[in-house]
Each structure stands twice: as C-alpha cells, then as structure tokens.
Amino acid sequence: MNILAKWARNISNHLCWSIDTCNGNGKELAERFTSVIHHTVNKHRFPNNKFYKKCEHPKYTREETKSKEWLVIGSAPHEKLIKIILQASLVKDLEHMAEQINTTLLEVFHAEKIRYLPKSVYYRMEKMILGTQIAILDHHYNIDREQKQSLDDEGMPKLLYSIAYSKANKRRVAKIIKEKKVTSIYTIS
Numbered sequence: 348m349n350i351l352a353k354w355a356r357n358i359s360n361h362l363c364w365s366i367d368t369c370n371g372n373g374k375e376l377a378e379r380f381t382s383v384i385h386h387t388v389n390k391h392r393f394p395n396n397k398f399y400k401k402c403e404h405p406k407y408t409r410e411e412t413k414s415k416e417w418l419v420i421g422s423a424p425h426e427k428l429i430k431i432i433l434q435a436s437l438v439k440d441l442e443h444m445a446e447q448i449n450t451t452l453l454e455v456f457h458a459e460k461i462r463y464l465p466k467s468v469y470y471r472m473e474k475m476i477l478g479t480q481i482a483i484l485d486h487h488y489n490i491d492r493e494q495k496q497s498l499d500d501e502g503m504p505k506l507l508y509s510i511a512y513s514k515a516n517k518r519r520v521a522k523i524i525k526e527k528k529v530t531s532i533y534t535i536s
C-alpha cells in the first residue's frame with residue numbers, strides 16, 4: 348500500500364479535529380489542518396504559525412516514534428502530500444468553512460431566539476461541509492493511484508488492463524485498471 352494512503356485516515360480525522368477546535372477561526376483552522384505536513388515528518392513545532400504553534404498530542408515515546416511510518420522530508424510522497432494539503436483552493440475552502448459554521452450558528456441563534464444550542468441544525472451543517480471536504484481529500488488521494496498489477500503464469504508482475512469499446516475511434520481500446528480507491532473511514536451520518 349502506498350505510504351500516503353496509510354496516512355489518509357489520520358489526515359481525515361485530523362481535519363475533523365481541526366474543525367472542532369479552531370474556534371470558528373478560518374485562519375486557525377487552516378493552520379491546524381496544514382500542520383499535518385510537518386507532523387507526518389515527525390516535526391511537531393511550527394514557530395511560523397500565528398495560532399497553532401505546536402501539536403497538541405502528548406510527546407511520543409521512543410517506541411511510538413519508532414512504530415510510526417514517518418514520511419521523509421523532500422521525498423516524493425512528502426512533496427505530494429504538501430501539494431495536496433496546501434492546494435490553494437483547499438485551504439481557501441477551509442477558511443470559508445470555518446466562517447460558514449460560525450455564521451450558521453449565529454443565524455440560528457438570532458432567527459430562532461432559542462435558549463440552547465440547536466445541536467441537530469449545527470451538526471447537520473457541520474457534517475455536510477465536512478463530508479464535502481473529506482470527499483475532496485479522497486478525490487486527491489485517488490486521482491493518480493497506481494495501475495493495478497497481478498502476477499502472470501511465471502510469477503512475474505503484469506499491469507492490468509480492461510478492454511472497452513471506444514465509440515469515438517470505433518474500435519476496442521485497452522483501459523488501465525487502477526488500484527482500488529482508498530476512502531476515508533470517518534463516516535458521515
């Protein structure tokens with residue numbers, strides 16, 4: 348399994364946690380979420396951040412540090428992760444998302460003049476937005492997944508294709524079969 352795919356679930360969970368703890372501040376949400384590009388290389392302090400300057404998890408023991416599959420700074424998977432996480436639109440969406448959650452809460456408070464937090468309304472909106480974000484992440488993780496392989500009669504790896512009929516070319520063409528999609532474990536209900 349691709350090393351980034353192994354981190355995908357953690358990163359999705361980290362996004363949920365960042366939303367929960369960002370105090371409705373879009374910039375803080377972005378800092379919390381994007382810190383994952385450092386955390387994944389075993390770096391847990393971010394002096395350049397304004398709001399989120401270090402990871403909030405307890406310090407890892409030597410065993411814990413050893414058991415994690417850290418990425419290597421400058422390696423292809425880490426470069427790819429940086430590209431995914433920092434993608435302008437994704438970060439912009441995050442900032443917008445924090446504001447939206449906040450506005451929705453305020454709107455509900457003012458419009459309904461309710462005396463307690465309308466959990467169902469709040470959570471429904473939160474989950475809807477979360478679902479969108481996680482779908483974006485899943486999409487990026489899967490967009491260039493590798494071609495599926497199996498073994499031939501002699502035990503040598505072979506790349507898998509399927510045959511499809513191309514209407515445009517009026518002939519049969521080989522299509523690449525890709526690895527199974529990785530989806531987030533976080534469930535939206």
Ligand SMILES: [Zn+2]
Pocket residue numbers: 386390391402403404
């Ligand atoms: Zn960390």
